[in-house]
Amino acid sequence: MKSTKGVCVIICTFNGEMRLEKTLNHLAQQDFTNLLECELIVVDNNSSDNTRQIALENWNNYSLTWTSFKVIEEHQPGLSFARQKGIDEANYEYIIFCDDDNWLDKNYVETAFNIISGDPKIAALGGQSTATASIAIPDWFEGSKSNYAVGQQADETGDVTSREFLWGSGIVIRKSIYQLAYLQFPSLLTGRKGQTLSAGEDSEMCLRFMIMGYRLYYSDQLKFQHFISEERLTPQYNDNLRVGFVQAYEILKLYSAFYHVHFSPLKRKLALMIKAILKKILSKPLLGEEKLNLYTLLGWEYEHMDKNFRLIKAFAKSTPENQ
Template sequence: MQLSVIICCHNPRMDYLARVLKALKAQTLSTDNWELLVVDNTSKDPVSASHDISWHPDARHVREGKLGLTHARLRGIAESSADLLIFVDDDNVLAENYLDVAVQIATDWPCLGAWGGQHFPEFEGGAPVEKWKVDQWTSTFSRDLWSNNYDPRVTPFGAGLCVRRKVAEQYADLVKTHPLRRSLDRKGENLNSAGDIDMAFAACDLGMGLGRFVNLKLDHLIPKGRTNDDYLLRLSEGSGYSQVILDALRGIKTSQPRRIDRIANFLKRLLLEPMERQLAMASEAGRTRAINELQQVRK
């Protein structure tokens, strides 16, 4: 068994998940070399009732009763058996050679503990007019990137994230010892994030590196709702919150800005376009929410 593919889902769009599974069925890597786990995180309609995965000889549905992407990922880690794990979101359509390329990277780059690739958005109803909205969902680059440091520029995202088992287990141990990590990532309707980054950083904790590779490609299915302003403002708030929490967990202290800094930030925001200003304010609101929570935890 070369690798385990783990799909974590919560109330997924059935048409999207069908495409995700279809892309996995079309992989060039023989199904004899990988297992498939579909982790259903308390979906209202059980995924096992609507999606047949019997085409794969080593596939199974798993029901995780604790709500939250972190819980689903931990369940996937515990249930899987291979030394290489690949996390696939329920809206990720992998290129047909994705698993083959991931295995080759694992062999060619034994120094790396976590890696990912390029993400190409497929927008429902066509791409939005605003370029910044397209950029929000695009992750492309022209050369392979890697580092032995906690470097956000080369840190892979959760979509198509490849991690060695010892890295995944290191991350699972970190979550057990510090439950605050469970506040990272999606939980129901909230848009917190950065659990994927925290897992990737676990590779650096073990003295291994991170990488992003041009030949690892997937299409990210983006529904209309994820390009509207309200959603993106909520996403910005969740990102601001998650960055502060991640920094705290990684030993970087963040405090409330001084009055003079708040005034300076306010003046800077006046120079921004209206939507940029709203996004900056949403991110700052998320940071403030996180700082307040951390202060309560420390009391």
Template sequence: MAEPREIPEGPAHERVTVVLITWQRREEALVAVRRLLELPERPRVIVLDNASTDGTAQALREAHPRDSAGGRRLDVVVLPENQGAVARNTGVASATTPYVAFCDDDTWWDPGSLERAADLFDADERIAVLTARILVEPGGVEDGIVTELRESPVQGAPGLPGPALGSFLAGASVVRRSAFLQVGGFSRRLWLGGEEELLAADLAAAGWELCYVEDLQIHHQASVLRESTRRRRNGIRNTLWFTWLRRPLPAATRRTRDLLRSLPPDRTSALGVLDAVAGLPWLVRERKVLPPHAEARFAALEESQRTSKSRNYSR
């Protein structure tokens, strides 16, 4: 874990940057960015455009021009290729604040949540990730996964501001920038789809805490422009990769068995498994089993993973 540091003071915009990733969703990105810039915390917003061809970057710049002094709270970075979740690494590296809130182009933070997250980080140097309560729009209905976060069986350090977590949901979380950079951010090999688990494990191995906080809120209005088949294929591959990269042999065997039993017998499932097998040489080379204190977090989740209705690859 990082050495004790002096607690930063100041308004939220000096402590939290929002990093948003987008691809081919110009209209939704415009709405999400507008809502973020309207937040009372007035955060700097960094948009990572994953090589969109629909004019997203230009539309954002035109909608939010620099002021008369040449300043702007929005920075748009156009990447040369679609880097998926790994684009967030670029955003975190560009941020100058101690904390970074992630956002997708179909999500937005509730007013006051970024200020609250910054205060919680300031108060507890053990925490690397804070995950928020997710409200599904339209309607503001609580996402089904929130119950699992709220009832997490993971045992964390005493005195955390909420239940300890084994993993997290990147699009609904705020991270401590120094912890994120310490473990290298999101893996380029995993790209997108269940990419959080490996990062969460490496944070836990380094001694950091992750937790769910009820009074942090983020809104999610799922885009109709989704590559669900590709996302599911990647998710299956990445879950298997993480399992064999970090879990001890008995646990990896159990998790693999349970996952394979849960998959529908279709082409996407088969391709996801084949993709995972194709990475075997890399897995053998990079395998590094978690220390006992970190493995305990994932062992505690095995039953909930078997029964979860929100975290599975059945569709």
């Protein structure tokens, strides 16, 4: 049986035949200073084009001994299902989710392994990206590049747990922690389904890791190019991305409330309670976020509790950190 001390690169793709060639080419050019066990898994997520054939043909052009390669299928549409399929097939503990338009720098895999394997409290690791396209990148893109997972995720290398999220593009995680995070509680945010847009699934994953007591980390040594197709470089597409983020926020704020209640210093918890009590005395209504934080802190039933709130509450209580 293979050792779990290695890296599995997972590419989840839907109709990616036109994008995979350069993505695979950059992976084939990975450099290693030390022997490292690796595997590459392409998850074909219900594609209607020749994704599988193109992926196999492209990879067969390289004579590589440092990694195994296979293409598997996940017929259930949705990024979360594709990722879970890849995780289930992975032989190694450290996972890199590489989008089919991410061109990883030649030392990305080894650098990711060295960082995450060196600190058992890091559950997720992210890097920085630059945009590349087949057309001139429009002027408006600079102000919206974070919507496309482009740029630096922090000013410097280090702990970014307070940020509460990392981009899914190029993210590095631990298989064992991911499995625990989703074993009893499936994702509440389904991610991309074919050509449809939704958002927040990567943030949900990071918040679950945080509630479990782990940290998020950023390294400016992890670099990749993010290819942005022409049809995505439009104001309308950018607006659609923002709508997806807004919709996801309604669920993500519940995760955030649980995290801050469980991990905030006692001083902050007391401040939340005093503020709420004073508002009640002054007959001032609590704002939605204030009410949510207070009810979570005191363990009360949230007045407008819905299914998502109940599931997140159950997840928070189920983690070893909170038992």
